[in-house]
Amino acid sequence: xxxxxxxxxxxxxxxxxxxxxxxxxxxxxxxxxxxxxxxxxxxxxxxxxxxxxxxxxxxxxxxxxxxxxxxxxxxxxxxxxxxxxxxxxxxxxxxxxxxxxxxxxxxxxxxxxxxxxxxxxxxxxxxxxxxxxxxxxxxxxxxxxxxxxxxxxxxxxxxxxxxxxxxxxxxxxxxxxxxxxxxxxxxxxxxxxxxxxxxxxxxxxxxxxxxxxxxxxxxxxxxxxxxxxxxxxxxxxxxxxxxxxxxxxxxxxxxxxxxxxxxxxxxxxxxxxxxxxxxx
Numbered sequence: 001x002x003x004x005x006x007x008x009x010x011x012x013x014x015x016x017x018x019x020x021x022x023x024x025x026x027x028x029x030x031x032x033x034x035x036x037x038x039x040x041x042x043x044x045x046x047x048x049x050x051x052x053x054x055x056x057x058x059x060x061x062x063x064x065x066x067x068x069x070x071x072x073x074x075x076x077x078x079x080x081x082x083x084x085x086x087x088x089x090x091x092x093x094x095x096x097x098x099x100x101x102x103x104x105x106x107x108x109x110x111x112x113x114x115x116x117x118x119x120x121x122x123x124x125x126x127x128x129x130x131x132x133x134x135x136x137x138x139x140x141x142x143x144x145x146x147x148x149x150x151x152x153x154x155x156x157x158x159x160x161x162x163x164x165x166x167x168x169x170x171x172x173x174x175x176x177x178x179x180x181x182x183x184x185x186x187x188x189x190x191x192x193x194x195x196x197x198x199x200x201x202x203x204x205x206x207x208x209x210x211x212x213x214x215x216x217x218x219x220x221x222x223x224x225x226x227x228x229x230x231x232x233x234x235x236x237x238x239x240x241x242x243x244x245x246x247x248x249x250x251x252x253x254x255x256x257x258x259x260x261x262x263x264x265x266x267x268x269x270x271x272x273x274x275x276x277x278x279x280x
Contacts, residue, residue, distance in 0.1 A: 029228040043125030044116030047132055049107055051168055055105050055112045066101045070164040073098060079140045081226075082164035085277055090142075092273075096136035098166040108168045111205070114184060115175045118198065122182045122247070124255070128175070130262045135174020137269055140165065142231025145276050152226040152279070165225040169209075170232030177236020178243075187248045205272045206233055 038045040054076065059065055063072045075082060075092025084091050100149035120128045147162045154161075181201040186192055210229055232237035246254045 006264070008041050009088060026060075031201070041117050041120045041125070043120050043123075043128035043267025044113065046125070047116065047129060047168075048113060051099070051105065051109060052113070056163070058098075064088075066102060066103075073100065073164050073166050078164050078166040078169055079143060079225075080164050081144045082158055083159070084140075084144050085148075085210050085280065087271065092135060092137045092140040095140055096132070096171050099101065099168070102217050104167060111172045112168055112175075112207075115172060115205075118202075119175050119179050123243075123258075124181070125260050127255075127262075130173070131175055131178055131236065131239060131279060132171040134262060134265050134269065135177065135232040135237065136168065136171030138226075138235035138265075139174065139228035139232030141269060141273060141276070142234075143225045143227045145279075146227045146271075148276060148279050154198055159280070163225075165228055166227075170225075170228035172232070173206060173209070173229045174232035174236035174239075176202050176237075177233040178240045179236075180206070181237060181240025182247065185244055185247050235265070 058068065058072070058076055061076075061111055070078075074083070076090055076098050078098050079091045079095035099108065103130055112158070118129060119131070124133060147158060150156075150161045151158045179202045183195050183202070186195070188195065210226065210233070239261060242264075243254070243257055246257040250256075
């Protein structure tokens with residue numbers, strides 16, 4: 001049957017390796033590249049490169065490779081509710097590229113690499129980056145909301161409950177969330193049994209890591225915030241349904257739907273941020 005690039009969003013070479021699918025609308029005779037080749041997933045490898053570059057920048061600036069201080073993390077853009085609500089909203093984004101030592105960045109980049117290679121054929125490079133940014137910001141925004149709510153509930157100053165949060169994990173959970181939705185599309189040219197297997201793996205990853213995140217924290221004023229994990233995951237789940245119906249409607253329609261969904265999500269996050277700022 002002849003291939004029509006406007007009739008489907010991806011066509012994996014094998015049912016067991018979505019990461020080797022070509023990008024939405026790309027011709028069917030495009031050579032299959034190794035998963036280690038950055039050209040195979042430019043969005044994923046761009047995100048990895050930025051995260052690693054920021055970590056190396058921190059090291060070259062004298063930050064500890066294993067246990068940076070909260071002051072050092074704040075200098076490089078970590079999230080902290082007091083600073084955010086005092087106008088430093090950029091921290092909601094920059095914190096997604098700042099990591100608390102070698103173990104933290106190593107585990108996050110491993111998860112980002114695996115989920116990115118799975119998600120990029122379904123979203124495209126720019127779509128994957130947009131999901132990373134939107135869900136990472138959403139996770140950090142939930143963290144700020146939680147701090148404000150906790151401070152009000154217990155009648156405490158915000159400074160007393162707001163720790164320093166950092167890491168790509170909220171965005172990684174966001175990618176997992178949207179994948180759970182997108183992999184439920186039975187019209188994708190992948191056997192349903194394989195889609196269910198992939199989706200089950202992503203669900204298992206999310207549940208296990210949220211449980212671990214709830215039970216394990218860094219001591220002191222530095223934290224890997226589980227509310228950021230939950231917020232990113234929920235945002236990814238929320239983005240998915242808007243894209244699902246257009247995944248197999250052709251490249252132009254699908255990318256148009258992506259722009260609509262992503263710009264709408266950005267506006268909603270801005271409105272939520274405004275609401276949180278006026279809670280105090």
